[in-house]
Amino acid sequence: MTSLASQFSCHDDYDPNALAVDLGRQLILDTLTPITGIEHIPLRDALGRILAEPVISPIDVPAHDNSAMDGYGLRGDDLAADGETRLSVIGSAFAGHPFDGPVGPGQAVRIMTGAKLPPGVDTVVMQEVVRATDEQVTVPAGQRKGQNVRRAGEDLRAGVAALAAGRLIRPAELGLIASLGIGEVGVRRRLRVAIFSTGDEVISIGTPAREGQIYDSNRYTLFGMLTRLGFDVIDIGVVRDDPASLETTFREAASIADAVITSGGVSVGEADFTRAMMGKLGEVLFWKIAMKPGRPMAFGRIGKDDNGAWLFGLPGNPVAVMVTFYQFARPALLRLAGIDPLPEQPLLQAACVTPIRKAPGRTEFLRGVLFVEDGEWKVRLTGAQGSGILSSMTDANCFIVLGPAQGSVAAGDPVAVQILDGIV
Numbered sequence: 001m002t003s004l005a006s007q008f009s010c011h012d013d014y015d016p017n018a019l020a021v022d023l024g025r026q027l028i029l030d031t032l033t034p035i036t037g038i039e040h041i042p043l044r045d046a047l048g049r050i051l052a053e054p055v056i057s058p059i060d061v062p063a064h065d066n067s068a069m070d071g072y073g074l075r076g077d078d079l080a081a082d083g084e085t086r087l088s089v090i091g092s093a094f095a096g097h098p099f100d101g102p103v104g105p106g107q108a109v110r111i112m113t114g115a116k117l118p119p120g121v122d123t124v125v126m127q128e129v130v131r132a133t134d135e136q137v138t139v140p141a142g143q144r145k146g147q148n149v150r151r152a153g154e155d156l157r158a159g160v161a162a163l164a165a166g167r168l169i170r171p172a173e174l175g176l177i178a179s180l181g182i183g184e185v186g187v188r189r190r191l192r193v194a195i196f197s198t199g200d201e202v203i204s205i206g207t208p209a210r211e212g213q214i215y216d217s218n219r220y221t222l223f224g225m226l227t228r229l230g231f232d233v234i235d236i237g238v239v240r241d242d243p244a245s246l247e248t249t250f251r252e253a254a255s256i257a258d259a260v261i262t263s264g265g266v267s268v269g270e271a272d273f274t275r276a277m278m279g280k281l282g283e284v285l286f287w288k289i290a291m292k293p294g295r296p297m298a299f300g301r302i303g304k305d306d307n308g309a310w311l312f313g314l315p316g317n318p319v320a321v322m323v324t325f326y327q328f329a330r331p332a333l334l335r336l337a338g339i340d341p342l343p344e345q346p347l348l349q350a351a352c353v354t355p356i357r358k359a360p361g362r363t364e365f366l367r368g369v370l371f372v373e374d375g376e377w378k379v380r381l382t383g384a385q386g387s388g389i390l391s392s393m394t395d396a397n398c399f400i401v402l403g404p405a406q407g408s409v410a411a412g413d414p415v416a417v418q419i420l421d422g423i424v
Contacts, residue, residue, distance in 0.1 A: 003283060004031065004283050004285055004299075004300055004301070005283070005285060007031070008027050008285070011023065011027070014027070016285060016286065016287050016288065017288050018288060018290050019287045019288065019289050019290060020289075020290055020363070020404065021289060021290065021291050021327060021363045024287060024289055024297075024299075024328060025327060025328055025331060025332075028299055028328060028331075028332045029331060029332060029335055029342075032310065032332055032335045032336050033336075034188070034335065034336060034337065034338035034340075035188065035189065035191060035258050035336055035337065035338065037188060037189035038052040038053070038186050038187070038188065038189070039052075039186070039187055039188075039189055040184055040185070040186050040187075041184065041185065041187060042183060042184055043174060043177055043178060043182065043183050043184060043185060044174075046169045046174065046177075046185050046187055047169055047170070047171070047174060048168070048169065048170075048230040049168075049169050049185075049187035049188070049190075049230065050166065050167070050168055050169070050187055050188045050337055050338045050339055051163060051164070051165050051166060051167045051168075051169060051185065051186070051187060051188075052165060052186045052187050052188045052338065053165050053186040054161040054162075054163060054164050054165050055161065055162045055163040055176075055177055055180070055182065055185060056159065056160070056161055056162065057156040057157065057158055057159065057160055057161075057162045057180050058158060058180060058181065058182070059156075059158050059180060059181065060152050060153035060156065060157055060158050061153065061155040061156040061179060061180065062150050062151075062152055062153070062154065062155065063152060064116045064117070064152050065116065065117040065122075065149060065150070065151055065152050066095075066114050066115055066116050066117060066149075066150050067093075067111045067112065067113055067114065067115050067117065067124045067148065067149065067150070068113065068124065068148045068149060068150050069113060069124050069126045069127075069148040070111070070112050070113050070126070070127050071111060071124050071125050071126040071127040071130070071148065072087075072089070072108045072109065072110060072111060072124065072125050072127065072130060072132070072137050072139070073093065073103065073108060073109045073111040073115075073117060073118065073121035073123070073124050074087055074103065074107070074108040074109075074121060074123055074124075074125065074139070075103065075104075075105060075107075075120055075121065075122060075123065076122050076123040076144075076145025076146055077105075077145070078105060078106060079123070079139065079143055079144075079145060080141065082141060083141050084138050084139060084140055084141060085138070085139040085143075086136060086137070086138050086139075087106055087107060087108040087136070087137050087139065088106060088107050088108065088135065088136060089107075089108055089109065089110060089132070089133075089134065089135055089136060089137050090103065090107050090108070090109060091109050091110070092109060092110040092111070092112075093109050093110070093111040093112065093115040093116065093117075093118055094112050094115050095112055095113065095114035095115045096115075097115075098115060098116040098118065099111075099115075099118040101118065101119075102118060102119040102120045103118050103119065103120040103121050104120060107120075108137050109121065110132075111124060117149065122145065122146055122149065123143070123144075123145050123146055123147055123148070123149065124147065124148035124149055125139050125143050125147070125148070126148060129143075156180075162176060162177070162180060163176065163177070164340075165338075165340070166338055166339055166340030166341070167339075167340075168339055168343075169185070169187070188337065188338040190230065190231055190232045190337075191231045191232065191258050191259065191333060191336055191337040192231070192232045192234060192256065192257045192258050192259075193226050193231050193232070193233055193234065193257055193258065193259045193260070193261060193333065194233075194234040194235075194236055194253035194256060194257035194259070194260045194261070194309070195219055195222045195223065195226070195233060195234070195235055195236065195260075195261045195262070195263075196219070196235070196236035196237055196238065196239050196249060196253065196260075196262055197216045197218050197219055197237075197238045197239070197262070197263045197264055197316075198238070198239050198240075198241065198246070198262060198263070198264045198265040198274050198316075199238070199240075199241060199264045199265070199316065200240055200241045201213050201214055202214060202215075202216045202238050202264065203215060203216065203238065204216055204237060204238050216238055217318050217390060218263040218264075218314075218316070218318060218321045219235055219237070219238075219263075221318065221321060221322055221325075221390075222261055222263070222321065222325065223235060225322070225325055225326075225330070226261075226333075229330070229333065229334070229337075230337075231333065231337065234253070234256060234257055236249060236252070236253060241265075241274075243276075243277065246274060246277045247277055247280070247281065250277055250278070250281050250302055251281065251303070253302070253309065254281070254282075254302040254303035254307070254308050254309040255303065255307055257309045258309055258310070258336060259309050259310045259311070259312065259332075259333060259336060260302060260309045260310070260311050260312070261311075261312045261314060261325075261329060262274065262311070262312070262313050262314065263314045263315070263316055263321050264315070264316030265313065265316070266286060266296045266297060266298045266313040266314070266315060267296040267315065267316070274313070275298070278298060278300065278302065278311065278313065281302050281303065282300055282301045282302040282303055282308060282311065283300050283301055284298050284299070284300030284301070284302070284311055284313070285298065285299055285300050286298050286313075287299065289324075290361065290362040290363060290404060291323075291327075291362055291363045291364065291365065292362055292363075292364045292365070292387075293315070293317060293319050293320040293323055293365070293387035294314075294315050294320040294321075294323045294324040294327075294365075294387070295315070295320075296315050297312075297313060297314060297315065297324055297328065298311065298312070298313030299311065299312060299313070299328075310332070310336065312325075312328065312329045312332070314329070315387070317387035317388045318387070318388060318390040318393075319367070319386070319387045319388065319389060319390060319392060319393055320387040322393055323365045323399075326399075327365070331345075345418055346418075347401060347416040347417065347418055348377070348416070348417045348418075348419065349377070349414050349415070349416065349417070350370060350377040350378055350379040350414065350415060350417045351376060351377070351378045351379070351412055351413070351414055351415075352368075352378070352379050352380070352400065352409050352411065352412070352413055352414070352415040353378050353379070353380045353411055353412070354379075354380045354381040354409075354411065355408070355409060355410055355411045356381070356400070356402070356408060356409040356415075357408050358402050358406060358407060358408050358409065359407065359408075360404060360405055360406065360407050361404055362404055363401065363402065363403055363404050364400075364401075364402040364406075365399045365400070365401060365418075366381060366385055366399065366400040366401075366402065367381070367382045367385060367392040367393055367395070367396035367398075367399065367400075368380060368381055368382060368396055368397075368398045368399065368400040368417065369381075369382055369395065369396060369397055369398070370397055370398045370417055370419065377417075379398060379400055379415065379417050381400070382395040382396050383395070396420060397419065397420055397421060398417045398418060398419050398420055399417070399418040399420065400415050400416070400417060401415075401416045401417065401418050402415065402416070403416070
């Protein structure tokens, strides 16, 4: 098997000491393949799951030619080339209660939206444009043969894939599958992700804090972000800076999870053993991403191929954890989980009302508030942008993304914005 280091070094612009955000993200995605394992579950339990196999329509949708409007069904050949058309009304057709019998020349039926077209009817004229009595309808000029009709199978044909494997099942997908009369679907098993924090200074909630210690927030933000994605989260807790404890934890995490996410212990010069332990137990690459916040990051594999897990070593600062998760770990985990294609995270343009100082050379992710003023999208900073200020994330609804070529921003300048709603 080709090592990760040799695989990545083939890229001319690969520099682990100054890796561009887009390249780092793509290198990770190109390395991963989806997990295996299929579960067949009731449709109501499938919300948020990922299809492991295509959903094949057993029926035509619509099942029959039907009316797209409330109005009058008639034969298109009866429409006068010029002027009005007068027809005899011989009955009514309702959704679920079709008209019993054919419609002949010079005849029409009152028809409701969704009602099956009677034999002979190929055109529907909406009720708002006609003049009608119980026995006769007058159709104005300008109507076209075949209008306001939904043909059998125009949405889906029997035997054709209604949804492809890899699709995330959202409310619309639930409804579509239900409309086919399907009550059970095959989905991929849930991705299993183990998380833990490292450091002697980090303590869990419920433990009295001594001087110099901090409560661990990273496991809670990671738990929230992973749970929102529908993954099974295995919280291992806080691991001390002790080689034996770290080795035991890494081995355990790799044996029970598809991916492992750690926070802390990936910066050069830190008084910890995490970097050495990662290298001992697998192949892990340490990158300095050309970004702020979140410069140090590790990616690789822990354990043997048949009994191992992908590793994402994130920084220790709370905001840096969230930014690197969204930009690197989130798309990678979605690929591992089997989503295909990956959802886009489009960058929108908004006028920045806050001046920002920045030197070219790296990508910066600033926490912002996107709003509308005078009919124009605008964005402002949430305030202080330090990587340890978690309130900058709680107040934000977007990232202001300043690319590597971007310099300082003056008030009113357009900037790229990545909306958090939908990914957070």
